[in-house]
Amino acid sequence: MTGSISSNLYPFVARLAAHSHLSRDDQHALAALPNRTSQIAEKRDFVRLGEPVEHACFILEGFAARFSQNHAGLRQYTAFHISGDMADLHSVVLPNPTSGLQALTTTTILMVPHAALRELTRTRSTVAEAFWRECMIDAAITAQWVVNVGRRDARTRMAHLLCEMARRYGAPQTAHCTFVMPTTQENLADATGLTSVHVNRTLKVLRDEGVAAIRARTVEIFDWHRLQDIGEFDDAYLGPAPAAPRHMPNSLALA
Amino acid sequence: MTGSISSNLYPFVARLAAHSHLSRDDQHALAALPNRTSQIAEKRDFVRLGEPVEHACFILEGFAARFSQNHAGLRQYTAFHISGDMADLHSVVLPNPTSGLQALTTTTILMVPHAALRELTRTRSTVAEAFWRECMIDAAITAQWVVNVGRRDARTRMAHLLCEMARRYGAPQTAHCTFVMPTTQENLADATGLTSVHVNRTLKVLRDEGVAAIRARTVEIFDWHRLQDIGEFDDAYLGPAPAAPRHMPNSLALA
DNA sequence: CGCGGTGTTGATACATTTCAAAATTTGTGG
DNA sequence: CCACAAATTTTGAAATGTATCAACACCGCG
Numbered sequence A, B: 001m002t003g004s005i006s007s008n009l010y011p012f013v014a015r016l017a018a019h020s021h022l023s024r025d026d027q028h029a030l031a032a033l034p035n036r037t038s039q040i041a042e043k044r045d046f047v048r049l050g051e052p053v054e055h056a057c058f059i060l061e062g063f064a065a066r067f068s069q070n071h072a073g074l075r076q077y078t079a080f081h082i083s084g085d086m087a088d089l090h091s092v093v094l095p096n097p098t099s100g101l102q103a104l105t106t107t108t109i110l111m112v113p114h115a116a117l118r119e120l121t122r123t124r125s126t127v128a129e130a131f132w133r134e135c136m137i138d139a140a141i142t143a144q145w146v147v148n149v150g151r152r153d154a155r156t157r158m159a160h161l162l163c164e165m166a167r168r169y170g171a172p173q174t175a176h177c178t179f180v181m182p183t184t185q186e187n188l189a190d191a192t193g194l195t196s197v198h199v200n201r202t203l204k205v206l207r208d209e210g211v212a213a214i215r216a217r218t219v220e221i222f223d224w225h226r227l228q229d230i231g232e233f234d235d236a237y238l239g240p241a242p243a244a245p246r247h248m249p250n251s252l253a254l255a
Numbered sequence C: 001c002g003c004g005g006t007g008t009t010g011a012t013a014c015a016t017t018t019c020a021a022a023a024t025t026t027g028t029g030g
Numbered sequence D: 001c002c003a004c005a006a007a008t009t010t011t012g013a014a015a016t017g018t019a020t021c022a023a024c025a026c027c028g029c030g
Helices: A010-019 A024-031 A114-123 A125-151 A154-168 A187-193 A194-208 A224-230 B010-019 B024-031 B114-124 B123-150 B155-168 B186-193 B196-208 B224-231
Strands: A036-040 A045-047 A054-060 A061-071 A075-082 A100-103 A107-113 A175-182 A213-214 A218-221 B038-039 B045-047 B055-061 B065-067 B075-082 B101-104 B106-112 B176-179 B213-215 B218-221
Touching: A010 A024, A010 A125, A024 A125, A036 A154, A036 B196, A054 A114, A061 A107, A061 A187, A061 B123, A075 A125, A075 A154, A075 A187, A075 B123, A100 B075, A107 A114, A125 A154, A125 A187, A125 B065, A125 B075, A125 B114, A125 B123, A154 A194, A154 A218, A154 A224, A175 B196, A187 A194, A194 A213, B010 B024, B010 B123, B024 B123, B055 B114, B065 B106, B065 B186, B075 B123, B075 B155, B075 B186, B101 B213, B101 B224, B106 B114, B123 B155, B155 B176, B155 B186, B155 B196, B155 B218, B155 B224, B186 B196, B196 B213
Parallel strands: none
Antiparallel strands: A036 A107, A045 A100, A054 A107, A061 A075, A061 A100, A175 A218, A213 A218, B038 B106, B045 B101, B055 B106, B065 B075, B065 B101, B176 B218, B213 B218
16 A cells, blocks of 8 residues: 555554544644553553553553452443544543552553653644543543433343444444454443342343354344344444444555 | 632633643633533433534533443443532543433533634644543543442442432532532432332441431431442542632732 | 422332352462 | 462342332421
């Protein structure tokens, strides 16, 4: 691909460009951001409460969860983050974490210095706006999680979560689809505010109904329409679906 | 007050300045933002799903709630908003609402055109950053609501909510304190994911324990320390407490 | 004075939790 | 490639927190 740029930042530039208009110039400035990658072992927290950070963590590969916990030590996840998510972008404006970030599988993160990000936002208002917008989409998802946990029963909750993750993973929204999601039932419990035992029973119901099943870290949706129905799922809050999620868009290629 | 400026925007400039460093120049630019006020009647929705907006709504006076609803029509609030909150600031970057905004009492809002706000963020990166930061504090609160609804029992949930609102209202964090919060028990139910009947019983428990009571739209906290304890409340996520919440800070006075 | 919205209380039903044990899968070192 | 240990999933029975349904009390307000 003659003239195209290559950078660790690429998936994140693509993500931003999917939601905000960015000039080629903006995109190159983003792709040129200093960064280093880091491997996080399964189950390790890589952002901790009370430990201010000076770089933002993006998820290059793997699966992470944002979490808080109650006094009894029970965790409640407030977000799942997958490849391409700028999980920690908001730390640019709030460097003091109010929730932690944990790798649920071995995860490769990209660490980008706040200083460089802030320099970009200072000089490029369009980039600043794109960052802000990206964070607000995350916030919209969090708000949906409140609804999910607050006003839906276990079956509906699970269905909604599966729908959300299917959409975010870019799984084809066809009647039948499949995607890899490396969560344990305990992780799903911490995301839905249920116990892992009840997650198990709930999954069994969905499986027995022939709607969806999880086997070997793979979600298989047998009947997308019905799952969507059960989960009361409307994907509007997720923003526009990525057109070609895993490939380099033309806008980044230098003609 | 010779030389000081006066503007409907004032409380919001103060709020922003409490969390972000803004030059006097920035503050004046903010205060000069075009705006018009509007009275919203009790129970009216003033931001509705599927109706794109081109101005942001700030709460000048009154009480509002952000909400979504499940398929059965049950509402779940995802935020309460009080005087001084820029309830809708994020609409600048996401003009298509994914949740609604409802006035719970007669509420006076300030409507500020997106165009003007965007013009400010284009020319003043410090203001853009302040807006972004403000939105992220709201998002941190939403994340806490997920934890509240997901991993705490009714009594703990109510206690946490009362603590949060006390702090946000700027009620003195002394053993005994009082603040006006015009919510019905049904509103509290929609915020905590409980039924109004159970909210009633839960409040009775807190009352009988001598911890807190609500009478005539006034929250009375008898034992702040114990309420904080019960609610597992740590106010870090709310950002720095406003120093002198309801008065004009020196930084806005023109020497 | 009566009426609608709100708060209160009781009885019962039910979804989810808790506790416990067994089955299964996954990972690891020999 | 097997054997074993650890983690995860599965299932059952009993306990419990919250919802549901229903009636009544209260209060502000026209």
